[in-house]
Amino acid sequence: MKTLEELKAIREKMQSQVSMRGEDHARTRILVGMATCGIASGARPVLNKLSDLVQENHMTDRFSVTQTGCIGLCQYEPIVEVLEPGKEKVTYIKMTAEKAEEVYKEHLIGGHVVQNYTLSSADIK
């Protein structure tokens, strides 16, 4: 069994490092729809991929990945919304873990919106 002793060792190591967490209002918020519609369409792997990428690349001071409810566009789930302070909200639809990785690299890191996956590029009837 993995024990809490290992967690204590992590704490000892971390406490010597200065917290680099940015102010909340300065961080870009990444919201993944996690109501029944989102979960049933595959939101869990999308959210986990995004939070893994942010954590592994030590980007938690720049991005916060969290869940949101249903925004009434169930047919387009899994939906990911990117809210960057001072910029217009970008809504990505029908996401997968693979597409989420692309959004992370191109948009969040590279600064270029992946137009093909956005709600505004979808043919809404």
Next chain:
Amino acid sequence: MMTEISLNILDVAENSTRAGASLVTILVSVNTSTDELTVQLSDDGCGMTKEQLEHVTDPFFTTRQTRKVGLGIPFFKYAAESTGGSFSIESKPGIGTKTTAVFGLSHIDRMPLGDMNSTIQTLITCHPDTDFLYIYRYNEASFELDTRLFREILGEIAFDTPEVAAYIKEYLFENKLETDGGAVI
């Protein structure tokens, strides 16, 4: 329709957090001798009124404003009952809600339990201010994950710190494997 029981669990637990719960307890218990898989979620959230509780298994009832259907609980109930199991939900305003689903373990219509570790990881990541107690039992063996104990040790260090997130992932993986011996459920 959900494809895994673990997704139903994620869905119901999300309801608990939305109800303002400070502690969500999730029990998953596999018993091969009684041939049952029991899932129980209890929270100390705002609870439901008698009227809401009466309608909670009705797919055309929801408290949401964004759409007119609420399929989460009906899906979960149907998934359990279609395996010869049972489903119940108790709730009191101001006290909390307890949902229990019992599945026929070897029933042909029982969907797989699925990736429980991923469900727990998702909940912890998304709700840094909510505590989760996860109890996983496989016959006589069991393990617990209690974020209150993690929090006590970590103090100001966040759960999404890479080292901590990796620890939680390994904690779930190793302890589950040791508990069920890698059984496919």
